[in-house]
Amino acid sequence: MNRNKRNNSTIDSFSGNHASNLSVVVAVLTFRRPDDLIELIPKLLTHCVEAAVGYGMRQPTVLVVDNDPDGGARETATRFGSGITYVHEPTPGIAAARNRALAESADFDLLVFIDDDERPTSGWLTSLLATHLHTGADGVVGPVVSAFAAPLDPWIADGGFFDRRRLPTGTEVRVAATNNLLLDLRLVRSISLQFDENFSASGGSDSLFTRRYTGAGFTLVWCDEAVVTDVVPAERATRDWVIRRRYRIGNSWARTELALISGSTQTVRLRGALLLAGATRVAGGTARATLGVLGRSPRNRAHGIRIAARGAGIVAGAFGRTYLEYRRPIGV
Template structure:
């Protein structure tokens, strides 16, 4: 079942992906139902689609009290966020637009309305919204010095060439016409959204920013550490270089992409190490922290050149029988 009773304004699927986060899902689901109701008053037909990436269907009980013609849950047993994103696209076959949000995010007032308005005003094929971080406690002093949880903000309507799917509207007619899908080779490593949006732009799609469409990311305490920041930087460098290599045309293009990634990774590693050393010598904590993160990103880039895939989202979960959602 997809969004019901199409209207002149169009049909929208809000896709929230989840994996064993029942408390987060229970918190965000009523918010999405309210957002959907608000834009229905503007003439849109809207459904809320939960894609449960747990083969044991652990989200089923959370969704059941909300289940209706416009709120539903499906199970995608293939591990990895890329498979779950592709399932959302497939399930939204009767909708004009698909809006992604993460289960650990909380949309601000009029979030969906702002995304839709920016899409109407700009004619964009994709609209990315802003994400702000809600930190559960005091940061490690090193992490605070680096200011690592500050996200980018841009004027609404600014064209961009890459975006994450944690707050993203997609024009499904464009996605279908270009046969765009999330690459499942990146499902457990991260980076499939980077590859997808870069391909969208390369295919002639317009991707713009909407600064009023804000969601708050509920950052878990275990991410407020130096170790997590450095692991994320390594993964980010690793996946970004892999994306560059995948996008390169032909064997010669891939070789050139690996060479560029090797040069850039080496420069980041050396430059980051130098900045870290300067920060240590001058007791400038921000330089030390940012330099070390830059070096970690460079190391990840070099690892990608050597063929390493860092699977940040790997699971120690054995496959289990799929239950009907």
């Protein structure tokens, strides 16, 4: 049950009839992807207009947070004129950029995150808002569907490396990424929640953030109609990249689990549980991959490797090791 449900007199709940009172900002964090911004920003502006018309609200603002130390996205973002707010966050790392989005949104009620390499589909923003308004949820999560710049390696497809969850609208979830997420900023501010910059180079700051959000008693629900498409470049659709990504996901998951507890006794117990969970995945995945080789089943081999890679990442995280997928070269 949501301990901090928004019937509290200090945090008013908005029904569909009061949507006009809401102020909304759509934040896109970017790092040296001008072509993506050129394609994405007009789509976001269209969605903002649709939301304003549909709900009789003030048009949502599009906030571009540029994490390039050189501020390279300024010209691209500002060419679109009104409706766009551009800010430069030179501190390296996605967590710093996410925190800048929070800071720049201090006067808004709702914040919607989307990635710069994603494209919102029809009805995306209005669907997020509708689910928030009609369910009374404290946040809304939407699905991400991958599209590929080149034909996908059948082995990667068989392994389900780009498969993501789909849930019925209204399903409550406890954790989410920020690639398609609506948050009630009034509640975020009420608990002074920030993204942990210790996770900037490794990933996982969004998972930790939303775990803390739901752990405080706030609800996140799924909206299956609010779809965004993730545009996957060819360099990310390789066997090496997807295996490393599964390892990183396991590593980040273990680290976020450890970050959520305190006390040496609890930490020791959790490390043991993570070691067991990770080792079980490594053993099970390796066995499935071996059976795939012996049985000439690419699907079983790929699935087994995916499971084992995630397990190996969990084991590494349990030992305190961090995989820095997003680490930048010095000066970048």
